[in-house]
Amino acid sequence: MFNFLKSDPVKKAKKHVEKALVEIEDGYPDYASVEYEKAARCFCEVEQTDFAVKYFREASIYALENNDHIRCAEMKVAAAECLLQEGRYDEAGNLYSESSDHLEREKKSRESNRSLGIAIIGYLAARNFGTATNLVRKAEKRLKDSSSKIDPMYALAEICTRILCEGVDVPKKEFEKTAKSVKPNDPERPLIDFLVNSTKLAIDTEILLEWAGPPQKEVNVKAPLEIELRYKCPAEVQIVDHRLALSNSVIIVKEPEYKQTPAKEESWLLEFKPVLSGEGTIGPLTVTLEGDKVLVNKHTNKLEFSIARAPSKIAVDLKPERVSCNLGDEAIFEITVFNEGDGPAENIQLTVALSDGLETSFGIDSKTINFLGSGENVRLQTFVKAVGQGEELVTAKVVDGRSGDEAVKTSMVRVG
Numbered sequence: 001m002f003n004f005l006k007s008d009p010v011k012k013a014k015k016h017v018e019k020a021l022v023e024i025e026d027g028y029p030d031y032a033s034v035e036y037e038k039a040a041r042c043f044c045e046v047e048q049t050d051f052a053v054k055y056f057r058e059a060s061i062y063a064l065e066n067n068d069h070i071r072c073a074e075m076k077v078a079a080a081e082c083l084l085q086e087g088r089y090d091e092a093g094n095l096y097s098e099s100s101d102h103l104e105r106e107k108k109s110r111e112s113n114r115s116l117g118i119a120i121i122g123y124l125a126a127r128n129f130g131t132a133t134n135l136v137r138k139a140e141k142r143l144k145d146s147s148s149k150i151d152p153m154y155a156l157a158e159i160c161t162r163i164l165c166e167g168v169d170v171p172k173k174e175f176e177k178t179a180k181s182v183k184p185n186d187p188e189r190p191l192i193d194f195l196v197n198s199t200k201l202a203i204d205t206e207i208l209l210e211w212a213g214p215p216q217k218e219v220n221v222k223a224p225l226e227i228e229l230r231y232k233c234p235a236e237v238q239i240v241d242h243r244l245a246l247s248n249s250v251i252i253v254k255e256p257e258y259k260q261t262p263a264k265e266e267s268w269l270l271e272f273k274p275v276l277s278g279e280g281t282i283g284p285l286t287v288t289l290e291g292d293k294v295l296v297n298k299h300t301n302k303l304e305f306s307i308a309r310a311p312s313k314i315a316v317d318l319k320p321e322r323v324s325c326n327l328g329d330e331a332i333f334e335i336t337v338f339n340e341g342d343g344p345a346e347n348i349q350l351t352v353a354l355s356d357g358l359e360t361s362f363g364i365d366s367k368t369i370n371f372l373g374s375g376e377n378v379r380l381q382t383f384v385k386a387v388g389q390g391e392e393l394v395t396a397k398v399v400d401g402r403s404g405d406e407a408v409k410t411s412m413v414r415v416g
Contacts, residue, residue: 013042017055024062033062037075049086053079069106073099077115081187084122089191093122097135109148113139117154118188120161125195127241127288129165129297136161152181156192160199167284167299172203198295207231209283209300212269221274221310222342224253227282227303230267237289237296238262244285249276249307262291274307281305310343310374314400316350318409324416325386330361331413335380335396339372346371347401350380354395357388357415386415 020035040055056079063071080095096119103112116139123132136158143150150158159178162168184192212226219225231237239258246252254271274280283302288295315338323331335352339345348369354360363382372378384394392413399406 009042009045010048013039013051013055016042020058020062029062029065030068033059033066033068033071033075036062037078040078044082049082052082056082064102069102070108073102073111073115076102080118080122081185084187084191087190089122090126090128092191093119093126093128093131095119096122104142109142109146110151112142113148114151114153116142117151117157118191120154120157121191121195124157124160124164125191125198125295127295127297132157132161133165152178152183156182156196160195163199163202164297167286170203172200175199175203194295201233201235201294202296202298205231205233205289205296205298207285207287207298207300209285209303211303216305218306218308219274219280220308220342221277223274223310225250225272225274225282227270227272228267229270229285229300230265231287231289231298232265233289233291233296234264235291235294236262236264237291237294239287240290241288242285245281245283245302246272247279247281249278249280250274250282277307277309279304280307311341312339312343312345312372312374312400312403312405313341314338314345314348314372314398314403314405314407315340316396316398316407316409318394318396318411320411322412322414324414326416327386327389330383330385333382333384333394333396333411335382336377337369337372337380337398338377339374342374344371344373345369345400345402348372349399349401351397352382352394353397354384355392357386357390357392358384358394358413359387361385384413386413389415391415 016035016039020032020039023032023035036055036059040052040059043052043055056075060072060075063075076095076099080092083092096115100112100115100119103115116135120132120135123135139154155178159170159175163170179196182192208230210228210230212228238260242258244252250272252270253273256268256270258268260266272282281302281304283300285300288297317336319334325331337348337350350367350369352365361383364380365382367380369378392415393410394413395408395410397406397408
């Protein structure tokens, strides 16, 4: 029955804003900050979050103009708490990070550490893993220069970052002990619960890269490799983001589309090709799995193997296959050495053998070819002279110095 006596919070907020503007004109930024805070809290009553955040920020600006960094931090935290209630974790993380800087300036190391911890947790919940990792490094530098104890909120943020961003295997009991030490307030509790549950799932989630077949310690260059990716999670999830690390010696040939309905188990086949000899690595694969109120960022294992040089394949051709000549005449033969393999051939020994009725008049009867790349060939000529009648033979033989393989080709010379 007394509702008509209550004033409209929005109208009250507007009056506080007007008072703040007057205080600013009169040169009293500290009073202006208080009025802006009152306006923000009026907007909180009617759940107009954007206006509440706006005026909490205005309150922080004029507190800073009055050189009051502690109040400035408090106002930014109040704005961040409004954003937390709407699940706007990335924006809230930014405000908590700013408040941490103000508190650090005033030597409030423990309070600064706590704010930075919530900022990191907010970025983790928003999948902004890169920023979360950078803030942990920032906190580590601050802690080196401080004798204050680590706040439980930051301890939780740090262990979650290790699990979600760095792929570190942390015992579940150790994580649960850290999580229990945190005492969040009411606006922070949904964020903390969300991240704690997600990190527990990350600990229980298995995600692996495995050989699709027997494990291989050594593979050949250009030989296709098939690798299976599979995961197993206690909750139904789907892949929403991924990033694969590869050594320079390996390229990916076929990567599946990770579109699927949420499931507790799933697997895919990936195809790779080694392109350089030496050492090769596939992984780790960083995968973000998402489900109903679940966020799991997980790293796979890494597959390591050596890559052998691709094999060479030597062949030889001798032209013409048959030729006729008179006694004392010469015949010209063209020898072509091929490398039909995927890898280079080295120290190829070429020899030309003649039967008794023939002799070399000009050209080669033996030669070493130092190197012959994949798909390359070398052409040579030799001249033979008929010194006896009958059917004589010219034989070209090549031996690959690297593999020991050999190839032979023979032509006939009919001497009339």
